[in-house]
Amino acid sequence: MLDAHLLVVDDEAPNRRLLERLLTASGWRVTLAEDGEAALAAFAREPFDLVLMDVRMPGLDGYETTRRLKAASQGLVPVLFVTALTDDRDLAACVECGGDDFVVKPIRRATLLAKVHAWLRLAEQQRTIEAQRDALLVREAERREEHRLAAAMLAAVTDSSASLPAGFSAWQRPMGEIGGDVLLAGVTPRGTHVCLVGDFTGHGVPAALGILPVAADFRRRLSRGDSPAAILGALDDQLSEVLPPQMFLAAALIEVSAGRDRVRVWNAGLPPVLLCAPDGRVKYRFEASRPPLGIALGRGPLPEQTRALAPGERLVAFSDGLIGETEGGLEAAEALAGQGFRAARAHLEAATSPPADDTLLVEIRVDELAELPREEAGALAGAGGEPAGGRWRLALTVDAESLAGGNPLPPLNDLLQRFLGEGALAQDTAVVAGELFQNAVDYGLLGLEAAHRDDPEGLERYHKERAARLQAGEGVGRVTLTLHGASGGEAPGVVVEVAQSGPGFDYAEALAKAQDTGQTHAHGRGLRLASQLSGDLAFSAGGRRVRARLGGSAGGEGAKSVE
Numbered sequence: 001m002l003d004a005h006l007l008v009v010d011d012e013a014p015n016r017r018l019l020e021r022l023l024t025a026s027g028w029r030v031t032l033a034e035d036g037e038a039a040l041a042a043f044a045r046e047p048f049d050l051v052l053m054d055v056r057m058p059g060l061d062g063y064e065t066t067r068r069l070k071a072a073s074q075g076l077v078p079v080l081f082v083t084a085l086t087d088d089r090d091l092a093a094c095v096e097c098g099g100d101d102f103v104v105k106p107i108r109r110a111t112l113l114a115k116v117h118a119w120l121r122l123a124e125q126q127r128t129i130e131a132q133r134d135a136l137l138v139r140e141a142e143r144r145e146e147h148r149l150a151a152a153m154l155a156a157v158t159d160s161s162a163s164l165p166a167g168f169s170a171w172q173r174p175m176g177e178i179g180g181d182v183l184l185a186g187v188t189p190r191g192t193h194v195c196l197v198g199d200f201t202g203h204g205v206p207a208a209l210g211i212l213p214v215a216a217d218f219r220r221r222l223s224r225g226d227s228p229a230a231i232l233g234a235l236d237d238q239l240s241e242v243l244p245p246q247m248f249l250a251a252a253l254i255e256v257s258a259g260r261d262r263v264r265v266w267n268a269g270l271p272p273v274l275l276c277a278p279d280g281r282v283k284y285r286f287e288a289s290r291p292p293l294g295i296a297l298g299r300g301p302l303p304e305q306t307r308a309l310a311p312g313e314r315l316v317a318f319s320d321g322l323i324g325e326t327e328g329g330l331e332a333a334e335a336l337a338g339q340g341f342r343a344a345r346a347h348l349e350a351a352t353s354p355p356a357d358d359t360l361l362v363e364i365r366v367d368e369l370a371e372l373p374r375e376e377a378g379a380l381a382g383a384g385g386e387p388a389g390g391r392w393r394l395a396l397t398v399d400a401e402s403l404a405g406g407n408p409l410p411p412l413n414d415l416l417q418r419f420l421g422e423g424a425l426a427q428d429t430a431v432v433a434g435e436l437f438q439n440a441v442d443y444g445l446l447g448l449e450a451a452h453r454d455d456p457e458g459l460e461r462y463h464k465e466r467a468a469r470l471q472a473g474e475g476v477g478r479v480t481l482t483l484h485g486a487s488g489g490e491a492p493g494v495v496v497e498v499a500q501s502g503p504g505f506d507y508a509e510a511l512a513k514a515q516d517t518g519q520t521h522a523h524g525r526g527l528r529l530a531s532q533l534s535g536d537l538a539f540s541a542g543g544r545r546v547r548a549r550l551g552g553s554a555g556g557e558g559a560k561s562v563e
Contacts, residue, residue: 003027003028003029004028004029004049004050004120005028005029005030005031005046005047005048005049006023006028006029006030006031006048006049006050006051006052006116007030007031007033007039007042007043007048007050007051007052008020008023008030008031008032008033008051008052009033009034009035009036009038009039009051009052009053009054009057009062009065010034010052010054010057010082011034011035011054011056011057011058012054013034015054015082016032016034018107019052019082019107019112020032022107022109022112022113023052023116026113026116028116031046031048035057035058035059035060036057036059036060036061036062036064036065036068037059037060039051039053039065039069040060040065040068040069040072043069043072043073044072047077048077049077049120049123050077050078050079050080050116050119050120050123051066051069051077051078051079051080052079052080052081052082052103052116053065053066053079053080053081053082053099054081054082054083055081055083055085055090055094056083056085062081062083062094062097063093063094063097064097066079066081066097066098066099067097067098069098070098075098076123076126076127076130077123078100078101078119078120078122078123079098079099079100080099080100080101080102080103080115080116080119081094081099081101081102081103082102082103082105082107082112083102083103083104083105084104084105085104086104100119101115101119103115144177146205148177164183164185165185165186165187165193165369165370166368166369166370167193167364167365167366167367167368167369167370168185168195168362168363168364168365169341169362169363169365170183170360170361170362170363171341171344171345171348171349171359171360171361172358172359172360172361173321173348173355173358173359174203174204174355174358174359175203175204175321175354175355175356175357175358176203176204177204178204178205178208179203179204179207179208179358180199180200180201180202180203180204180206180207180208180210180211180358181198181199181200181319181321181358181359181360182196182197182198182199182200182211182214182215182249182360183195183196183197183198183360183362184196184198184214184215184218184219186219186222186223187370188222188225189223189224189225190225190258191258192255192256192257192258193255193256193364193369193370194222194228194231194253194254194255195253195254195255195317195362195364196214196218196231196251196252196253196254197251197252197253197254197270197273197317197318197319197360197362198211198214198249198250198251198252198270198319199249199250199251199270199319199320199321199358199360200247200248200249201246201247201248201249202247203357203358206247207247207358210239210242210243210247210249213238213242214235214238214239214249217231217234217235217238218231218235221234225417226417227417228253228255228264228266228304229266229302229304230417231253232251232253232266232268232293232302233302235249235251235293236268236293236294236302239293239294240293240294240295240296243294247294248269248291248292248293248294248295249268249269249292249293249294250268250269250270250288250292250293250319250320251268251269251270251292251293252265252266252267252268252270252273252286252288252317253265253266254273254315254317254364256309256315256364256366256369257309260309260366260367260369261308261309262306262307262308262309263275263306263307263309263315263366264304264305264306265286265304265305265306265307266289266302266303266304266305267286267287267288267289267305268288268289268290268291268292268293268302269288269290269291269292269293270288270292270317270319270320271288271317271318271319271320271322271323271330271333272285272286272287272288272330272334273285273286273315273316273317274286274315274316274317274334274337274338275307275309275313275314275315276313276314276315276316276337276338277312277313278311278312278313278314280338280339280340281338282334282338283313284307286305286307289302289303289305290302290303309366311366311367312366312367313366314340314363314364314365314366315363315364315366316337316338316361316362316363316364317361317362318333318337318359318360318361318362319357319358319359319360320357321355321356321357321358321359321360322336322337322348322359322360322361324355324356324357324359325348325351325355325359337361337363340363341361341363344361345361348361392419392484392485393482393483393484393485394412394415394416394419394482394483394484395480395481395482395483396408396412396480396481396482397478397479397480397481398441398478398479399445399475399477399478399479400445400446400469400470400473400474400475401473403441403445403470403473403475409430409433409434409437412433412481412483413430416429416430416433416483419485420494425494425550425551428533428534428550429483429494429496429550431529431530431533432496432530432533432534432548432550433481433483433496433498435526435527435529435530436481436496436498436530436546436548437479437481437498438526439498439526439527439546440479440498440499440500440546441475441479441500442466443543444477444479444500444502444503444543444544445475445477445478445479445500445502446466446469446470446474446475447475447502447503448462448465448466448469449462475502477500477501477502477503478500478501479498479499479500479501480497480498480499480500481496481497481498482495482496482497482498482499483495483496483497486549493549493550493551494549494550494551495547495548495549496534496547496548496549496550497545497546497547497548498545498546499541499544499545499546500544500545501544502544530548533550534548534549534550536548536549536550
């Protein structure tokens with residue numbers, strides 16, 4: 001440390017000059033003080049890197065001066081005593097007052113310079129350590145504040161025991177200050193109780209970051225009545241796009257029917273969701289049926305698992321952190337969960353060792369869930385998923401240019417599930433509407449030739465031509481798709497109407513092919529499927545308009561023409 005600034009304190013002028021000459025010759029800057037008071041005054045004016053102190057001085061001696069200098073510098077400036085004293089007690093006193101080392105007179109140049117070099121180096125290292133410590137303390141304070149804000153944000157979008165619907169209980173403990181386990185619950189417009197239990201890869205802020213978009217999308221879709229399968233599919237798409245390859249979300253979505261008599265579970269990579277009898281016995285395990293969400297290679301349909309519910313039964317879900325909290329693996333975790341929420345929570349809170357993973361335990365007591373009156377549940381969900389006839393209407397009008405932006409039907413299908421629930425009627429309506437809409441677009445709006453689809457090569461040319469015309473926005477006129485509830489018959493039904501303002505098409509040939517169950521041509525199959533599902537399909541206006549009815553009084557007439 002060549003630019004060091006040294007303070008020499010000695011009441012003898014010859015000693016001060018000798019030390020000054022030796023030290024300045026080595027390149028150091030030196031300030032002289034003739035006694036303790038002068039040393040303290042100099043120390044107050046400017047910083048020093050090292051002090052060479054005499055013991056015997058008038059006024060403040062070297063011991064007291066050293067104590068005050070050490071206090072003023074918080075002990076960071078080394079003090080070397082330069083003394084003629086050789087008594088062990090005197091030398092020990094040099095150290096006891098705060099001195100770091102001593103040089104015995106007569107002064108030997110090599111010894112003096114070696115000790116000064118060594119203590120300057122140690123002082124520099126100490127200052128570096130202190131600076132690093134201070135920086136770490138600042139960073140730690142910033143980190144704690146960041147975690148506090150992150151925890152507050154997560155608390156605002158996720159559920160805790162205090163915010164859960166009646167019948168739900170949850171216990172959660174992150175490995176650190178925040179974790180990647182997530183619990184989201186609510187009631188759909190159809191009166192069903194839905195709960196998402198998830199476990200993101202890893203711990204801390206990286207894992208917790210994934211919770212925010214998941215929570216926002218889950219809440220939005222739940223409030224508008226999306227089906228659980230649609231919610232999971234949307235979350236899977238979203239996470240596959242935004243998560244890095246090493247991250248994913250193991251999740252289970254649980255839906256209890258409005259009547260509290262049926263449960264459906266979709267499990268993607270989470271430990272088994274348990275259906276427990278009133279005595280704690282595990283009646284059924286909803287095992288994971290596909291890899292976690294957000295894994296591109298594992299994407300695909302997520303099968304649902306359905307079971308009837310009986311009074312007094314409980315549903316229990318947990319993250320894999322619970323398995324690590326029990327000795328005996330999954331079997332022990334299931335046994336703990338079967339004891340009931342209070343007993344399991346008491347066991348977990350009594351643990352003394354720090355958690356090795358984020359842990360989440362959720363219990364749903366079926367009897368305590370809010371149950372809608374049957375007439376209200378019927379109005380929301382329909383009996384068995386059927387619609388409240390005549391109370392709703394959906395309409396969509398497109399032209400060739402708007403079709404270039406993509407398929408407009410998926411959002412419409414989401415709305416269908418809101419009105420029809422998730423039964424067969426909603427699925428059949430979506431299929432029929434899709435087939436009739438595509439039929440009107442292809443043969444009316446785009447003017448494609450159905451006969452081109454009769455062989456594999458022609459079918460390939462057909463699809464290429466269709467894609468090219470859609471991309472270019474070619475086509476004449478518009479297509480309007482209308483769906484509405486219709487009362488009549490033993491149950492409410494749905495009417496699907498498609499109208500197009502283009503030139504129309506040869507619907508007579510299409511009807512013939514639709515009614516020919518033995519035909520092998522590619523074209524006509526969609527129309528035949530629509531005819532089979534609706535049972536009441538009629539064309540009019542030269543093929544520019546078609547009407548189908550599903551459910552209710554529909555049935556049996558098949559495809560026909562009405563002019």
